[in-house]
Amino acid sequence: MSARRTELLEFAVLGLLHESPMHGYELRKRLNAALGAFRALSYGTLYPCLRALLEKGWITEATGPDAPGTGTAGSKRARIVYELTAEGKERFQELAKAAGPTAWEDDTFDVRFAFFARTEAEVRLRILEGRRSRLEERLANIRATAAKSRERLDAYTAELQRHGLDSTEREVRWLTELISAERNLPQRGASAGTTTTGTPPDTPQE
Template sequence: MAAKRQQLLDFAVLGLLHEAPMHGYEVRKRLDLAIGPFRALSFGTLYPALRGLVAEGYLSERAAATPTTSRRPRIVYQLTPLGRERFAELARGADEAAYDDEGFALRVAFFSRTEGSVRLRILEGRRARLEERLATLREEHGSGDTWSRLLTRHTEESLQRDLRWLADLIAAERGSPVHPGTLTDPSHPAFQAPGRATT
């Protein structure tokens, strides 16, 4: 696994285990459900990563108290104090990897454990990245056949929607004035995943 993706996976696992100890199957299920870059993650990738985190002292492991039908005991992984420090160190990072499609989705998943100043840098970096993408798209607008133009328009609308979502989050981080109740309402677009409409 490439070093960048390995670091993302380590960050994701340490972040999940901040909540509670989990066995490998539960970690994989949570990654599949909640964190974009690691949907459909194989056990062949996850278990070596867990073993590596144990070897580095970031996780401890123990046999589950509840027996299973399998002959092998189910292993439960728990964050160590060193693992908490490592997660905090990774959460303080705000390099370009935090702005790309995979890194950004993962970082937002753990924003509740990220310092406000770091959240703001990541949000602003992501906004700059999408603004560049939108500008490039507009330069090429109108080229190609009808279907290509339709796809371009759809992509442009998606980028604009994501940029509005980011603008709401940035305003909240900066403490900018907002309309009463705007960011306290869970149905507000700022609390929805980009591209997901509210009902």
């Protein structure tokens, strides 16, 4: 796993544990279901990450309620529960404040957006604007390519190109609505965890 993806996974795990303590199975389930970048996440990737976070003192582990075992009928095994430490909360806030170009790339934006409720308003706006600019550049490239190759494309390739254009245009409109909503929020000394987030527009449907 690349250093960038490792940091993104750390951010996601710390963010989920910021909500409540969880055991490994629940963490993996939440990562698979809610965060697109980790839909194929395996325990072989998750547990090394958890061990690294334990070693850094950003999380702790404790034995939670017994869970049904996978061995003989009626057997039970202890379930390890992971919880954020004070240092882990500080690390999460440090990562949440980062708003460089990597925050609005395809493989990171969804994860960052999932934790916007704990992200400062100024950072949210910077990420949204960065993502929109990146997609507007992509739109310009798609349109330029389409104009040059329209006559050479077969019907299916042309349709795929049109689908990509439509999807990108929808996301740009969605981001524009979010940016407008963010700019209209009351400015009340926003800090992560207490920021007024309002109700964002609906996510564009494919």
